[in-house]
Amino acid sequence: MTQELRAKAERLRQEVRDFYATVMPADLRDKAHRHQVLSKEDYVGWMRLLDKQGWSVAHWPEALGGKGWSPLERFAFEDELARLGCPWVIPFGVKYVGPVIYAFGTDAQKQRFLPGIKTTEEFWAQGYSEPGAGSDLAGLRTMALKDGDHYVVNGQKVWTTYAQWADWLFCLVRTDRDDKPQTGISFLLIDMKSPGVTVKPIRTMDGFEHVNEVWLEDVKVPAENLIGEEGKGWTYAKFLLKNERTAGAIVGWAWHVLDRLKKHARDTRVNGVALINQPLMRNRIGEYELRFMALELAAYQAVTAMVDGTENGSEASLIKLRGTELYQEVMETLVEALGAAGVAVDIATLHSAGLPPLGPDDTGGILKDHFYNRAATIFGGSSEIQRNIVAKVVLGL
């Protein structure tokens, strides 16, 4: 990696820290500090704030309003946000469907959708998984049959994050009944206000409804909402998955929670000795520190390979696997270290703004993250899928 590129990334990190300190509204900072669940309004406000900084689509080409960020800048940006404990950059519009539209869409589609994605004027959700097609997307069964100038869509999507807030759903559908599993798939943009779209929230163990079932019953979708060619949806989906798997924020999340654990261990005394100086806890934190160092260095190595175009195909999987494992384990230790406070929260009140009955003011938020992060090794390609990919692509097994 060139010194110039490294310096650029460092400047960007400093800009992000300045932004957090001076631009980010106090209420959002407070919610972030307490790891509170954000409302749709919070998220839309957050994404627009990023847009005002020129950051929401900075990874897009300059001609489309981006800054043409390299993978290194993308990583530095998301990593720094995550370290500060900021809300995540909601990826469905700006990271997932946006690039698909500008890479494969028509001019009319670009003009229609890209501006609203950039400013989060329209909120997007991803319609990939189905009850019979989780990691194995080739098993999807939602049908979109051409009827004149529109498609009629029938099927069911599941695990659809923020579908309850979404204006649009980008969707993998089957446009040919007879084709092989991967060739009959197309990429369709569906207006969530269309008749026949029903959203049923799924409550997760943190008591919140992050994900949904989306039922599609005789939904009429204009043919002009097809991306690219019929039957090529798999190609576009793979392009999108590649973006999904860059896993930029995970390193920062792991850092953030490890930092939180260290603070707690310094502030908490047991039998007169700070937790961080109790041999067993010190050893555990030391192990996490070491694993974090390995993760961070491997992430830089991976990003450098992406910049140089020398990837071997294992890079994104490595970051996701190691990052999510560490994130989960450190979180477990933190919850354990909180002792009685770590279980003294009524799930039904986890998302209210009130203070927890015991422990520091961010205890509820930590628990929320602890529950939610169990999904980190499942979404975006489960750990098992990541290992399958590397075995096949890199090792040739």
Add this chain to the structure above:
Amino acid sequence: MKTDLETIGMLRDSAARYADDNYSFQQRWAVLDTPEGYSRKAWSDFAEFGFLALRLPEEDGGLDGDAVAVGAIMEIVGARLLMEPLLASSVVGTGLLLKLGSDAQKSALLPQLADGSLVLALADEDDAARPCVFADGRLSGRKLGVLHGDIAGKLLVSAQDAARGEAVVVLVDAAGAGVSRRTHKLVDGRGAAIVDFDGAVAELLQPESGTRADAALADIRDEAAVVLCAESLGIVRSLVHITTEYLKVRKQFGRVIGSNQALQHRMVDCLLLQEEIRALTAAAQQALAGPAAERTRIVSGARAYVVHAARKVCNEAVQMHGGLGVTDELDVSHYFRRLMVNAALFGNRDAHFGRFVDAALAA
């Protein structure tokens, strides 16, 4: 110390090519059978290629190689299980002499180090019952586990200076009066020695720069730790390659064992460890030239992680080869044993982990 990438690529390629032609696993059996546990022919070839002068300043005919350059060679040393005293003499011995030797000492010894006529080993680990003491130009005490102490012509010995009450490093003729060596092999086939000094004539290393011996020893131990990371990377890369290929050909129950997901996933974990080792080694090489606190954190952290990770890969390579994995006949067991020695040199995993934790949690 700065070596450009092109030079480093050439060094790596020439070492790899040499190993291909002259140091295959089959050819290596002959080296294992020698009493001295290394190939004199290879050693003089390395001298010719300039590998032995890697650490030397350009004005002394060296390459002024930095940690990256040294690592490039040492990665091949690990990958091909080379037995010659590159680490002991060309990196550690030469490096310590460069830091602590007087101009006269350096100009006397460096040419011999570069042409391979002198093997200079560091005797650092005291026998707790007989620590080394230097007084009036004489050295007494016992050193343990001196890598290549069996073939060294001279020894650099860390000792306590009786008069000044501080650490010093002295130069001793290994065949001199008052020096007795009990030589032995290490589990990987290389030689070592337990060395007793009984009033042996010893020459104090006193650099014009005034560098203190304890600081120089700390530096050289860090440097050795980083070099061992590079060697481990070579070991791990070879094992990942060898084992992956084996999974593709070994058949059981009518299919290659590499088609089993359980083994695929474990092999992927080995590959991930390899990539982490690569990243940590590179970071440790850079950190050597950096500020002291950061250097300790990164170097010892890298060393602790790398030893642990490399050991996991070695264990998996043996396991996945089944019964063959534990045989002497197969190279896998030789990598396993080489890593055992590697892991025991210049501070083990716990020692480096402890140093890392104290540095990382110091804030």
